[in-house]
Amino acid sequence: MPVPRQLPPPARTWVDRAEELERLDRLLITAGPTRVVVTGLGGVGKTGLAVRWLDAHHERHLDSVLHVDLNGWSGHRPPATPQVLAGWLRALGVAADDLPGEVAELIALYRTVTSDKAVAVLVDNARSAEQVQPLVPATARGTILVTSRHRLAGLALAGFRHLDLDCFPAATGAALLAGLLDEARQPLGEDLLHALATRCHGHPLALTIAGAHLAAHPRRDPAA
Ligand SMILES: Nc1ncnc2c1ncn2[C@@H]1O[C@H](COP(=O)(O)OP(=O)(O)OP(=O)(O)O)[C@@H](O)[C@H]1O
Ligand SMILES: [Mg+2]
Structure with a gap:
């Protein structure tokens, strides 16, 4: 066993x-x-x-x-x-x-x-x-x-x-997005990462979904 x-x-x-x-x-x-x-x-x-x-x-x-x-x-x-x-x-x-x-x-x-x-x-x-x-x-x-x-x-x-547990501050949220996008070989600039993390209110699941979505649709404008 x-x-x-x-x-x-x-x-x-x-x-x-x-x-x-x-x-x-x-x-x-x-x-x-x-x-x-x-x-x-x-x-x-x-x-x-x-x-x-x-x-x-x-x-x-x-x-x-x-x-x-x-x-x-x-x-x-x-x-x-x-x-x-x-x-x-x-x-x-x-x-x-x-x-x-x-x-x-x-x-x-x-x-x-x-x-x-x-x-x-x-x-x-x-x-x-x-x-x-x-x-x-x-x-x-x-x-x-x-x-x-x-x-x-x-x-x-x-x-x-x-x-x-609380949501992440913007810098940590940006780091999570960066990690997800780097893994998918779709890096994004710092400012965009921060803007997107702020839009997601630092919520880990929202950030994970946004990261997965951007990785799958790299041409989409993340600020839109
Ligand atoms: N510190 C972290 N670093 C990277 N990803 C994280 C981190 N914390 C959570 N996540 C990601 O965020 C998402 C939500 O996390 P998790 O499932 O642990 O939330 P939860 O609070 O257990 O939610 P639920 O109440 O629905 O059970 C998952 O995709 C998870 O991988
Ligand atoms: Mg859970």
Whole structure:
């Protein structure tokens, strides 16, 4: 059975977020399990930051890296807790025949299996603290990162710290555009990059879409 490494692939072009990554590093250094909820508006870079940080700390989570998308704002139904736990437990080596039918027993087994493991869990797009609570691994050596467009204040009671993401300043937005366009061999002048980054309000998803569009249609005037 392969060691589970379930993270989505990292972004090819990455800019900045040094301050936020350092903040996560500092939260990791404190004793005990690391529990953080990353919040911010849609497309601001929550999943990207979580994946980037977990990738950089690969050596701390050698036993397994688990991921689930709870579909918070996608319009799709969230996967049910028993379904998520059953999938993770199978990935952690529990045979399908040994999975209990009761959700409370599944939670208990998940806690038992993770209790002595260096495990990282990424719970993406959670809408409520209640959805997250049964997915918290029991290990003191582990990490759980949650992303949400909501603050999920209820998670503070479970020891979660909070990190809020904002859009990029214009210079960082311009650097992201430059990276995307250089990758596509379609470089653009500094002034145009800045103007476009400002028009996108430094929003990472808007910048990524604009960059991809310009790379695909290099003759289009980006200021238009
Ligand atoms: N620091 C960054 N450098 C480069 N690209 C970034 C960065 N942060 C985010 N992006 C890009 O911006 C887009 C949106 O990022 P991401 O999917 O992480 O946002 P999100 O906050 O998780 O959105 P949602 O709320 O919809 O889940 C992605 O294409 C991502 O690659
Ligand atoms: Mg996301």
